[in-house]
Structures are given as structure tokens and as C-alpha cells.
Amino acid sequence: MTSNSADREPSEGFDWSKYETELGDPEEVAGTANVVDLGAARDRRNRVGDDDQADADDVQDDFDVDAESVDGGPAALGGLVDQADDIPAEILDRQQQRQPILAEWARSGRAFRAAVRHALKDAGYVAAYHAVRTPKYVGKVLIWAPVGLVRGLGRSLHWASAEEGNWELRQAAANKGDAEVWLKLDARRQRQSRWRWWVLGAAAAATTTGAVMLTLGPTWWRYAAVAATLPVLARIGRPADKPLTDRVSHGNRYRKLTAELVRRALTSLQMPAINGPVAKDPNAISFPVEIHRDGPGHLAVVDLPYGVEATEVVARRGKLASAMRLPLDQVWPDVAPGHTGRLALWVGYEPASVMKQPTWPLLNAGQADVFKSFPFGTTPRLDAVHGTLTSRNWLIGGQPGSGKTFALRLLVLAAALDPRTEIRGYELKGVGDFARIAPVMTEYGNGFDDDTLAACFAFIEWLYEECRRRSQRIAHYAKLGKAPENKVTPELASLKGSGLHPLVAWIDEIQELMTSKYGKDAGEILEKVIKLGRALGVILLIGTQIPDKDSLPTGITRNVNTRYCLSVADQTANDMILGTSAYKNGYRATVFVPGDDNSPNDAGWGILRGFGAPGSVKSYYVNTTDAERIVQRAIAARVKAGTMPNPEEQTRDTAPVHDLLGDLARVWPDGEKAAWNETLCALLAELRPDVYTGWEAAQLTTALKPHPAVKVGDVGRRIDGKATTRRGIKHADLLAGITERDRKRPTG
Numbered sequence: 001m002t003s004n005s006a007d008r009e010p011s012e013g014f015d016w017s018k019y020e021t022e023l024g025d026p027e028e029v030a031g032t033a034n035v036v037d038l039g040a041a042r043d044r045r046n047r048v049g050d051d052d053q054a055d056a057d058d059v060q061d062d063f064d065v066d067a068e069s070v071d072g073g074p075a076a077l078g079g080l081v082d083q084a085d086d087i088p089a090e091i092l093d094r095q096q097q098r099q100p101i102l103a104e105w106a107r108s109g110r111a112f113r114a115a116v117r118h119a120l121k122d123a124g125y126v127a128a129y130h131a132v133r134t135p136k137y138v139g140k141v142l143i144w145a146p147v148g149l150v151r152g153l154g155r156s157l158h159w160a161s162a163e164e165g166n167w168e169l170r171q172a173a174a175n176k177g178d179a180e181v182w183l184k185l186d187a188r189r190q191r192q193s194r195w196r197w198w199v200l201g202a203a204a205a206a207t208t209t210g211a212v213m214l215t216l217g218p219t220w221w222r223y224a225a226v227a228a229t230l231p232v233l234a235r236i237g238r239p240a241d242k243p244l245t246d247r248v249s250h251g252n253r254y255r256k257l258t259a260e261l262v263r264r265a266l267t268s269l270q271m272p273a274i275n276g277p278v279a280k281d282p283n284a285i286s287f288p289v290e291i292h293r294d295g296p297g298h299l300a301v302v303d304l305p306y307g308v309e310a311t312e313v314v315a316r317r318g319k320l321a322s323a324m325r326l327p328l329d330q331v332w333p334d335v336a337p338g339h340t341g342r343l344a345l346w347v348g349y350e351p352a353s354v355m356k357q358p359t360w361p362l363l364n365a366g367q368a369d370v371f372k373s374f375p376f377g378t379t380p381r382l383d384a385v386h387g388t389l390t391s392r393n394w395l396i397g398g399q400p401g402s403g404k405t406f407a408l409r410l411l412v413l414a415a416a417l418d419p420r421t422e423i424r425g426y427e428l429k430g431v432g433d434f435a436r437i438a439p440v441m442t443e444y445g446n447g448f449d450d451d452t453l454a455a456c457f458a459f460i461e462w463l464y465e466e467c468r469r470r471s472q473r474i475a476h477y478a479k480l481g482k483a484p485e486n487k488v489t490p491e492l493a494s495l496k497g498s499g500l501h502p503l504v505a506w507i508d509e510i511q512e513l514m515t516s517k518y519g520k521d522a523g524e525i526l527e528k529v530i531k532l533g534r535a536l537g538v539i540l541l542i543g544t545q546i547p548d549k550d551s552l553p554t555g556i557t558r559n560v561n562t563r564y565c566l567s568v569a570d571q572t573a574n575d576m577i578l579g580t581s582a583y584k585n586g587y588r589a590t591v592f593v594p595g596d597d598n599s600p601n602d603a604g605w606g607i608l609r610g611f612g613a614p615g616s617v618k619s620y621y622v623n624t625t626d627a628e629r630i631v632q633r634a635i636a637a638r639v640k641a642g643t644m645p646n647p648e649e650q651t652r653d654t655a656p657v658h659d660l661l662g663d664l665a666r667v668w669p670d671g672e673k674a675a676w677n678e679t680l681c682a683l684l685a686e687l688r689p690d691v692y693t694g695w696e697a698a699q700l701t702t703a704l705k706p707h708p709a710v711k712v713g714d715v716g717r718r719i720d721g722k723a724t725t726r727r728g729i730k731h732a733d734l735l736a737g738i739t740e741r742d743r744k745r746p747t748g
């Protein structure tokens with residue numbers, strides 16, 4: 001005990017010796033641990049001064065848990081960890097969770113439409129189900145209606161005689177021979193029966209009148225009466241175990257998510273960390289939010305037993321679906337925000353494979369901005385998932401028919417809709433999936449022959465050189481304060497002639513290149529491009545079918561930051577694309593079944609990793625005809641912006657891209673009608689040092705030769721009061737030169 005008292009520092013926030021002295025001899029206290037005199041202790045506690053109040057509160061805890069005062073009731077769930085006073089007010093405010101005023105399904109147009117659609121679908125299903133069986137129902141009605149008529153008449157007479165009411169009492173009196181009681185009971189029956197005969201008489205009269213009126217009225221009255229009466233009579237006449245209509249069986253179309261179902265499913269996973277705690281206390285699995293409708297399905301947010309991570313359940317999605325007796329693509333467990341033990345289990349009304357995906361929002365209108373996100377796909381709940389291109393490298397992998405070419409093409413289409421973006425790429429399958437987008441591409445190759453592979457390799461080499469050129473340009477703009485963080489900004493990307501416009505480089509079926517003689521070098525260079533390009537506006541998009549280390553060097557897979565894994569055959573392929581341990585953590589694209597044109601199956605479904613938590617996403621479906629329509633819009637936007645590539649010159653400029661006239665206009669000294677060449681050269685070098693550094697007046701004169709409108713002549717100036725004349729150009733001529741050049745440019 002000594003070590004417990006004397007050795008403890010008061011600095012721990014608790015003055016042990018003070019309280020141990022007050023409580024008496026420590027040995028004694030230990031020996032009588034359960035027999036603390038609560039009254040005396042309370043008195044002592046009350047004597048503690050104000051200054052020591054906090055410490056005294058701590059001591060109170062010790063008293064509250066002795067044997068006499070232990071509360072035998074069930075422990076309260078979810079109590080506060082800290083006293084509310086200890087938590088700053090603003091955090092408490094944030095933590096307050098109010099129940100939404102409107103039910104989940106009425107809170108968004110999407111959820112409301114889904115709920116209405118679901119209700120209408122159900123109603124339509126029920127109506128169609130019964131309509132098909134109408135002849136059978138009519139037959140049953142015709143059989144049971146006469147029985148019902150006889151049975152109904154009998155029941156009415158029986159009711160009117162009021163025999164049933166006290167029959168057993170009368171019988172008992174008769175058995176005993178108690179005439180007086182029997183007579184009293186029977187008199188009571190007669191009284192009851194009297195008014196019932198009246199009621200029955202009135203009903204009979206009403207029925208007769210009705211029948212007479214029916215004979216006098218139009219024919220359809222009689223049909224209507226028969227149609228209304230017969231089912232009622234048949235209902236009375238049918239045996240109790242033979243309903244007239246068949247039961248509309250929902251079978252396993254949809255199972256409403258209940259807490260019990262979720263608990264049963266989770267315990268069926270046979271995870272000791274779940275089953276152990278649940279066996280002791282069913283509340284070990286709890287539901288912080290009520291199970292509610294969410295889009296076209298129900299969402300259960302589940303707090304798993306302490307120590308169980310939601311990812312462990314996500315990894316057992318197949319077992320979970322089996323426990324719920326639902327198809328796999330109807331059960332979507334996910335990690336919920338809050339803490340790692342919180343699971344969001346969403347169960348769709350129907351399997352994702354039969355749900356209709358909305359069309360791509362950019363299909364019919366709109367432009368994209370590669371610096372901003374654009375719609376890429378939908379979740380199983382049909383929520384849109386957005387992707388980005390800038391600062392991204394995408395790796396898209398999957399087996400044949402999984403939908404990777406479509407997904408890659410969608411990214412290229414999005415890039416095409418931003419007129420600033422230069423697009424270059426190769427499809428090494430050779431079928432021309434991207435041919436319709438070729439008009440907006442500066443470079444496009446298609447095939448798996450050696451020439452195409454050589455061109456693709458040369459393109460990769462050029463890409464690396466381009467990255468190097470871009471890094472010099474970035475350094476220059478960083479010096480001018482225009483590239484904070486040494487990255488391409490939207491402003492720099494839009495600055496014509498900066499050479500820093502977004503460059504999308506895509507290669508589909510890259511395994512063809514990697515397994516060729518160019519493979520080793522191509523892999524090494526691409527790794528460098530991935531590392532360098534991110535900040536330089538170079539966006540690499542790669543599609544591959546065989547993601548093993550020969551077909552896709554690990555240097556590439558390690559460095560890409562966005563991964564989209566469509567249907568793959570095994571864990572190795574899964575983890576090659578999504579990263580190590582992805583499969584173990586429950587991100588398994590092996591669950592998707594690849595499709596083809598005739599049976600799409602899970603084509604387009606994949607796991608997207610790179611934007612927040614990984615999750616299942618189906619890329620928007622844009623077929624080739626739609627792609628062509630999008631390209632027409634892209635062409636229009638590019639013609640307007642003057643960024644349409646010239647199909648005749650699919651070259652890879654190693655010289656930095658620049659536009660001399662545009663650059664001169666950009667650096668032109670404010671308000672000056674004419675300027676000397678040497679002044680302009682200095683300004684040009686400042687704008688783009690990698691191009692113009694070292695230029696002299698004569699070089700500018702030569703460079704302007706192809707533009708006859710811009711005449712170089714003498715320009716006079718007064719320097720320190722002295723008239724000086726040097727070679728220079730006029731602003732008006734420059735503007736005329738630009739107009740002339742634009743006029744001659746091909747319009748695509």
C-alpha cells in the first residue's frame with residue numbers, strides 16, 4: 001500500500017495522502033473493503049472545501065461503486081464518456097442529432113421518386129397478378145356463392161332466434177332441472193330475439209324491394225348487383241382454408257430490412273467477435289439510427305460489438321447476402337462515418353443488375369472542367385459518383401467484357417468536353433472503340449502491330465520529355481508568383497501559349513505494349529511520367545486486361561492514385577488494381593460477372609478507389625452513337641476556343657507550344673502605339689523564358705516574317721530628351737496580323 005500512497009505524486013491531479021488520511025489506515029480500509037460507512041464518508045465529503053470540489057467528485061466515484069450501492073439494473077446504453085461540462089459547447093452543438101422533420105423518403109426528389117416508383121410497381125404487380133387469375137376466381141365464386149346463400153340464410157335465422165346467446169346456461173339449468181332459472185333465461189332470449197326478428201324482417205323487405213327495383217331498372221344494374229353480391233356470398237360459402245384469391249407472394253423479391261433480420265444475418269457470419277457478445281447481450285449489436293428507406297432500398301446503420309470493424313463485415317458480403325436469402329448485388333454493406341465499428345448496410349428493393357441507371361448527365365448538354373469533378377458513375381443506390389482528372393492518374397482494370405474500355409472512353413469524353421484539354425492516346429486492342437473521338441485528339445493510334453506499338457512507345461518517351469518541359473515552365477511561373485505550390489492552376493491551364501494546358505494521355509489494353517519488346521523501357525518511363533505529371537497537368541489513363549506484374553509493372557500500380565477495378569477473376573488481379581489488402585478488406589471486384597453486348601450482367605460495375613472510401617460504382621453507359629454526339633459538342637466548343645487539333649499534323653512538337661503573335665499581344669506595354677523589338681524581346685523572355693530567352697531584335701524580325709501584316713520598321717523614341725530610333729512594330733499591325741492569322745486557320 002505504501003507504494004500506492006506515498007509514491008504517488010500530487011501532480012497526478014489527486015492528493016492521495018490527504019484522502020487516505022481522511023479514510024483512515026490504508027491497511028484497515030483494504031481489510032474492510034466492502035464495509036465503508038457511507039454516512040460518515042458522505043459527511044467527510046461534505047467537509048471538503050470548495051477548492052477541492054473537483055477532487056472530491058473523483059472520490060465520490062470510489063464510494064458509488066461499493067457493494068451496497070451497486071445498481072443491479074441493466075446498464076444504460078450509450079452514456080456520455082465525459083461529463084457534458086467538459087466538452088466545449090460548439091462540439092456539443094455539433095453532436096446534437098435531431099430527428100429529421102420529414103421521413104427519409106420524402107427528403108429528396110430522388111428518394112421520393114424512388115418510393116413512388118416502388119409503390120406503383122408493387123401496385124401494378126398486384127393488379128397484373130390478379131388480372132391473370134380472374135377466370136379462376138370467377139369459377140370459384142360460382143361454386144361457392146350458392147353455398148354461401150344457404151349458409152347465409154341459415155346464419156341469419158340462427159342469429160334472429162338468439163339461441164346462441166345463453167344456450168349453455170339454459171342447458172345447464174335444464175340438466176339440473178332448475179325450471180325457474182331456465183324460464184328466466186328463456187324469457188331473456190325471447191326479448192333479444194324479438195327485435196332481431198324485426199331487423200331480419202326489415203332486411204328481407206329491403207332485399208325484396210331492391211330485387212324488384214333491379215328487375216325494373218336497366219340491365220347493367222342487375223349485372224352490377226350480381227357482381228357485388230356473388231363474391232360476398234362466395235366469401236361466406238367458401239371453406240375457411242380456401243381463399244377465393246391467390247396470395248400475392250413477394251417471395252424473395254424484397255425483404256424488408258428489420259433489426260432482427262440484420263442481427264440474424266450478422267450472427268450467421270460466424271464471427272466469434274460478434275457472436276460472443278451477442279450471446280450475452282442482444283444489444284451488443286445496436287442501431288444508432290432507425291432503419292429507414294434510402295433511395296430505392298433500406299438502410300440500416302449498425303453499431304457492431306466493441307472491437308469489430310465494419311470492414312470485417314464488408315469482407316463477408318457473400319455470407320451476409322446468403323443469410324438474408326438475397327442475391328449478392330442486392331446487399332451492399334459499407335463502412336459508415338462515425339467510427340470504424342459502424343456499418344451501413346443498404347439493401348436494395350431489387351438487385352442492382354436490374355435497376356435502371358440514369359443517363360450520363362453530360363450526354364446531351366454541358367461542358368466539363370478537368371479541374372472540377374464530373375459525374376462518372378452511380379452507386380447501387382443510384383447516387384451519382386463524381387470523379388476528377390486533374391492531378392489524377394487512373395488505372396482501369398478488368399477481364400474482357402467487364403466494361404473497362406467504356407469506362408476509359410467515358411473519361412476521355414469528359415476530357416473532350418473541356419476545350420482546353422489536349423488528348424493523345426492509343427488503343428492497343430485494334431478495334432477502334434475510340435475512333436469516334438479521334439477528331440478531337442491530337443494523336444490517336446489503334447492496333448497491336450509493331451508500328452503502332454513503336455508509335456505508342458515513342459509517344460511515352462515524348463510524354464516524359466513533355467513533363468520535363470512543363471516542369472521548366474512551372475518553375476518560371478512559380479517565380480512570377482503564378483504557380484503557388486508549383487502546380488498547374490486553372491488560370492495557367494487556361495493561359496493560351498503557357499504550354500501548361502491539361503494533357504490527357506490514355507492507353508487502352510496497355511498489356512500489349514508491356515509484354516512487347518518495348519515493355520521494360522515503357523514501364524520505367526511511365527512510372528516517371530506518373531510521378532512527375534500529376535503537378536504538371538499531365539493526366540495518364542490506363543486500361544488493362546491482365547493486371548499481373550509482367551503486364552503492368554508494379555512501379556505503375558504503386559503510383560497511380562485512382563483505381564477502378566471492374567470484374568476480375570481472382571484476388572491477385574483484384575489487389576494488383578486496387579492495392580494490397582483490398583480483397584482482404586472487403587473490396588472484391590471478383591463478385592462482378594463480366595458481360596457482353598447480349599447479356600450485360602455486371603458490365604460497368606467496379607470498385608472505385610481514390611475518392612474517399614472505396615465503393616461499388618457503375619460507370620455511366622455511353623454507347624458509340626452517343627459518344628459521337630458528345631464529340632460533335634466537343635468539336636463545336638473547341639472550334640470556338642480555337643483549340644481544335646489539326647488532323648493533318650498529328651505531330652509531337654518537341655518545341656514548346658507557343659503562339660508568337662498571341663504572346664506579343666499579351667506582353668504589349670499598356671497604352672503604347674508602337675514598341676521596339678528589344679523591349680518586346682525582354683518582355684517575351686519574361687513571359688516564357690524557355691522559348692524566348694536570348695532572343696534579340698533581329699530574331700524577332702525573322703520570326704515575324706510569316707506574318708506580312710506585322711511590319712517591322714523604325715520606331716522613334718525620346719530617351720533622356722534625345723530622339724532615338726530603333727526597329728520595332730506597331731500595335732495596330734500586330735492586331736491586324738492576329739486577325740489575318742485567325743482567318744486563315746482551319747475551322748475543323
Ligand SMILES: Nc1ncnc2c1ncn2[C@@H]1O[C@H](COP(=O)(O)OP(=O)(O)OP(=O)(O)O)[C@@H](O)[C@H]1O
Nearest residue numbers: 400401402403404405406596597603604619620621
Ligand atoms: N457502364 C456500363 N453499363 C452497361 N453496360 C456496359 C457498361 N460498360 C460496358 N458495358 C457493356 O459491356 C460490354 C463490354 O464492355 P467493354 O468493351 O468496355 O469491355 P472490356 O472490359 O473493354 O472488354 P474487352 O477487354 O473485351 O474489350 C459493352 O459492349 C457494353 O455493352
